[in-house]
Amino acid sequence: MADQANGHPPRSTNTIPLPTPPKKQHSLATLAVHADDPLNSTTDVAPALHVSTTFRYPFDPSLLIPKDDLDIPKRGPRDPADSHVYSRLTAPNTTRLELMLGEILGAPCLSYASGLAAFHALLVWLNPKVVAIGAGYHGCHGVLKIYQKLTGCKIVDLFDETSWEDKDGGWSLGKGDVVHIETPVNPTGRAYNIAHFAELAHKRGAVLTVDATFGPPPLQDPFKQGADYVMHSGTKYFGGHSDMLCGVIAIGTGRDGWEKDYWGMYGERVTLGSVMGSLEGWLGVRSLRTLELRVGRQSENATRIVEWLDGQLGPGETLGGEVAVVKQVVEKIEHASLQKEDMGWLRKQMPGGYGPVFSIWMKTAELAKRFPSKLELFHHATSLGGVESLIEWRRMSDNTVEETVLRVSVGIENWEDLKEDLLQAFRALAQESEAK
Ligand SMILES: Cc1ncc(COP(=O)(O)O)c(C=O)c1O
Known part of the structure; x- marks a missing residue:
């Protein structure tokens, strides 16, 4: 694997995070053990824990190509483990976890410091003027209130479509806005009909975001019912051992522009700095094996x-x-x-x-x-x-x-x-x- 010129593994020119559809239609049980095999650039069977925050540039001056932190397509999650630059951008353990999550959820995934950090990142990226939200984890409502403080967005009742527009015609939930459901819902475990809310959102040109924390794979796949984005508090079932905080956004590839979404959210994460730690990435990989x-x-x-x-x-x-x-x-x-x-x-x-x-x-x-x-x-x-x-x-x-x-x-x-x-x-x- 070593690059003859500089003694380092070659730097990848890969640009796209995940294959769509996945290359091999393996089952979840197999993906959970093998989805990260493409990142096996050393002989370790059990992946190493990398703690470095910074990574050496190539020795060979001719390989030193000036670029900005946000010049990201040259540093995708499928790049070799040591093509990293700085761990607020990408890091070996979180990259490995994201690659696995992408295969398991069937959509490109970004990881965050917590479930709430992931929800915040999604709102910041989508930048809706109106958000329909109903029952669900009070922390997500808290994040939305902070987003509202900064943007003045309207928050309307998911279960009352008549509240989705201004009585005087001043505004209504529409293109660029968000319908957000949590299913099954915290704390009761009650399920809501994803396809129904997908239809309501899509007929208005809005997107459906689903917090699927309580229903991880193999229980459900919200993309099959029309979700546009799926979020998880990875702290729960992905971690599975009550020892790591993690948030995940999976970006559905059914819509045009999903690549822009992926790289846009990636870039905003670089700047906002809401990345998950390397230890959590390592724990997450170990945990997903038994998901x-x-x-x-x-x-x-x-x-x-x-x-x-x-x-x-x-x-x-x-x-x-x-x-x-x-x-x-x-x-x-x-x-x-x-x-x-x-x-x-x-x-x-x-x-x-x-x-x-x-x-x-x-x-x-x-x-x-x-x-x-x-x-x-x-x-x-x-x-x-x-x-x-x-x-x-x-x-x-x-x-x-x-x-x-x-x-x-x-x-x-x-x-x-x-x-x-x-x-x-x-x-x-x-x-x-x-x-x-
Ligand atoms: C449904 C749901 N979404 C999001 C979160 C927030 O996740 P985190 O605690 O990882 O920020 C939780 C936490 O309990 C949750 O239950």
Whole structure:
């Protein structure tokens, strides 16, 4: 591989980030292990962690071509691992992660320091005058408010199309604007119909952005339902081990101008500096290798637990004493698998299974506050998507939800162990209430 002239590997002239469509139609499980093989320029099987922020230029003066930081097409994510210049532009570990994500999500991807940094970058790039947004992670609403402070954009209700235009005809959601949905949604795990909102956005010339954090591959592919851009908090399922912050924007290639989008967002990231760290890039690659195994198991576990809980809350006298216990403390649960009336579109939208997060409404706020302390296997903590099951009395971090809500992020443990843990905790809480 070494370039004879300067002892360095050759510098690539590759300009396009990712093949479209992918060169080989491998399955997700295979892509997760091999999508980054083109970057194997050393003999390491396990990729090295590169910590350098700066990279040597060629020795040979004739190869020194003056250029600007933003003269980017000469430094694409598919370039050899050591064609980097400065890690705010590109760096070996994040480049490797982006290459894998691109193949896995089927669209060129840019990584960011966090999910919220990714959402901010998307708004800054698209620069909409009107944004329709509904339920969803309160942090994204916070980012939009900051964007509104700088631009004066209109924020309208996703679920009320009549709010998408000014009554006096002064403005309306249209070309260049954004319809943003989150599905499945935080914190409940409820799913929304991507194709429906894609149609509403596109008929007005607007774009549909989808926060698919709660439904990573292999569960759904929002591009198939008409999404133009897909974002993820990679902190959740891509990281998968509760040890890295990451945001991802995947740029759909179905629209003309996607390359301009990719390089435009790349350039703005260089300037805004919202890049992910090298350690996170390294952790992300290691984590993606098991994405399909983890998410498949988590989705299955969650769906089984939800089915069990739903059965306990249904009509009926007793089921080995469990009905009384669960019904005594739980008001209701919510999860996409329970949206029976939506199965027509939902099965198509989530062919790989439902999300691993669901919510429980307890009968009182006090019960919700006390429940996590009765559990042995679920950590009481915010966030989600890791291999370990978490539960959160959601009021601890989100003041937009009812005080009775518990958010459950199901991990990869044995689902029956998790079920037993929930049951013993419901029982302990019920007994405590009776004793009072
Ligand atoms: C749906 C959703 N989007 C975005 C984010 C923000 O991600 P991050 O914490 O990586 O900034 C979160 C965080 O919980 C989330 O749940």
